[in-house]
Structure formats: C-alpha cells, structure tokens
Amino acid sequence: xxxxxxxxxxxxxxxxxxxxxxxxxxxxxxxxxxxxxxxxxxxxxxxxxxxxxxxxxxxxxxxxxxxxxxxxxxxxxxxxxxxxxxxxxxxxxxxxxxxxxxxxxxxxxxxxxx
Amino acid sequence: xxxxxxxxxxxxxxxxxxxxxxxxxxxxxxxxxxxxxxxxxxxxxxxxxxxxxxxxxxxxxxxxxxxxxxxxxxxxxxxxxxxxxxxxxxxxxxxxxxxxxxxxxxxxxxxxxx
Numbered sequence: 126x127x128x129x130x131x132x133x134x135x136x137x138x139x140x141x142x143x144x145x146x147x148x149x150x151x152x153x154x155x156x157x158x159x160x161x162x163x164x165x166x167x168x169x170x171x172x173x174x175x176x177x178x179x180x181x182x183x184x185x186x187x188x189x190x191x192x193x194x195x196x197x198x199x200x201x202x203x204x205x206x207x208x209x210x211x212x213x214x215x216x217x218x219x220x221x222x223x224x225x226x227x228x229x230x231x232x233x234x235x236x237x238x239x
Numbered sequence: 240x241x242x243x244x245x246x247x248x249x250x251x252x253x254x255x256x257x258x259x260x261x262x263x264x265x266x267x268x269x270x271x272x273x274x275x276x277x278x279x280x281x282x283x284x285x286x287x288x289x290x291x292x293x294x295x296x297x298x299x300x301x302x303x304x305x306x307x308x309x310x311x312x313x314x315x316x317x318x319x320x321x322x323x324x325x326x327x328x329x330x331x332x333x334x335x336x337x338x339x340x341x342x343x344x345x346x347x348x349x350x351x352x353x
Contacts (some may be wrong), residue, residue: 142347144340156340160344165330165347166345166346166347167243167245167305167332167344167345167346167347168283168332168334169344170341170342170343172346173340176292213282213283225336225340225342226288227268227273227285227342228283228285229282229284230282231281231282232281232282234280
C-alpha cells in the first residue's frame with residue numbers, strides 16, 4: 126500500500142508557539158485520522174476527520190482536509206513541552222467489515238523546547 | 240476508553256529461535272486486529288489483518304510462514320516470529336478495531352534478535 130507523505134519530517138519550536146504539520150496522500154479516502162506517538166510507545170488517537178468535512182477542532186488541535194489536493198494539516202496551538210512526540214496521519218480506504226485498514230504517513234517529529 | 244495490551248513489551252532472543260507476541264483487547268471484543276511493524280524513526284507498516292476464526296490476510300511482501308498470526312478469540316491475537324533473524328528486530332504494534340472508524344493501539348513490543 127502507498128504511504129502518505131508528511132512534512133516537515135522534523136519540527137522544533139518553543140513552548141507557546143503553534144506547530145503545523147502537513148500530510149499528503151495518494152488515493153481516495155473515507156476518513157483521515159491523526160495519531161500521536163511518544164518515543165518507543167504505542168499510538169494515541171487524536172482526531173478523525175471525514176472525507177466530507179473540511180475542518181475540525183478538538184481542544185488545542187485543529188485539523189483541515191482538502192480532498193481536492195489530497196492533503197490535510199494538523200495545527201497544535203500554544204504548544205507545550207508535553208506535546209513533544211511524533212505525529213502521524215493515517216488514511217483509510219478499505220473497510221474490512223469490522224474495521225478499516227489504515228495507511229500511515231511518514232510522520233513528523235515535533236520537539237517543543239522550554 | 241478501550242484498552243489494548245501487548246505482551247511482552249520487550250524481548251531479546253537469539254537468532255533462529257521463535258518469539259510469540261500477544262495482543263489483547265482488555266475490555267472489548269475485537270473481531271479484527273491488525274499487526275504493524277515500525278523501524279526506528281519510521282512510520283508504521285501494516286503487516287497483516289487478523290480476523291477471529293479465520294486466516295489472517297497478509298500485506299504484499301510479508302512472509303506468512305515467517306510471521307504466523309493466530310486470532311483464536313475475540314480478545315486475543317498472537318504474532319509468532321519464526322526462526323528470527325537480526326533483520327526481524329523491530330517494534331511490533333497491534334491494533335484492535337471496534338467499528339469502521341475506531342482502532343485502538345497496543346503499546347508495542349520491542350523485539351531484538353541477537
């Protein structure tokens with residue numbers, strides 16, 4: 126399966142600044158999700174945006190989706206040191222009957238410094 | 240929220256031996272579980288889809304005889320890496336699907352083959 130591309134690959138910002146990560150994908154999707162992964166740990170689901178939605182908010186997170194450009198962005202506002210992690214987008218295009226197969230992007234490693 | 244556990248969290252084995260990794264959904268039933276592999280600082284690559292009571296579906300390029308998957312119950316899927324070699328060293332993550340949109344990820348298992 127093809128993977129999406131994320132940019133930047135790495136991002137370093139200071140606490141309080143906003144962080145923007147972008148994700149591009151190649152095939153038509155049903156939904157796009159963003160996940161967070163702390164080093165050496167599992168994934169934590171952040172937010173899901175459906176293909177018919179353009180923008181979604183959850184706390185300090187804002188996600189946009191442009192299906193015509195096959196791209197999405199994740200904005201973290203007022204970043205904190207605890208936001209330091211890798212962030213992945215994941216698209217699903219195939220529903221197996223009980224759960225969808227996810228294709229993950231390459232990820233953005235975010236470093237938030239004090 | 241739904242919790243998925245993996246055991247062991249870390250395992251070191253000698254080349255040529257087999258290693259079994261368990262993935263359990265603790266408070267829900269999962270008809271479908273997924274197994275992923277992740278190399279350092281890389282994204283997750285789907286290895287196979289595990290369906291309870293039936294054979295797993297492997298992604299292209301994944302050797303089904305090397306990575307044996309068993310989904311014997313609605314709360315347990317196992318991945319056995321047979322005749323492990325150093326190149327099999329990786330971070331293995333499972334996820335359990337509860338609906339079309341929701342997947343919950345385990346904390347991962349770090350396999351090191353010496």
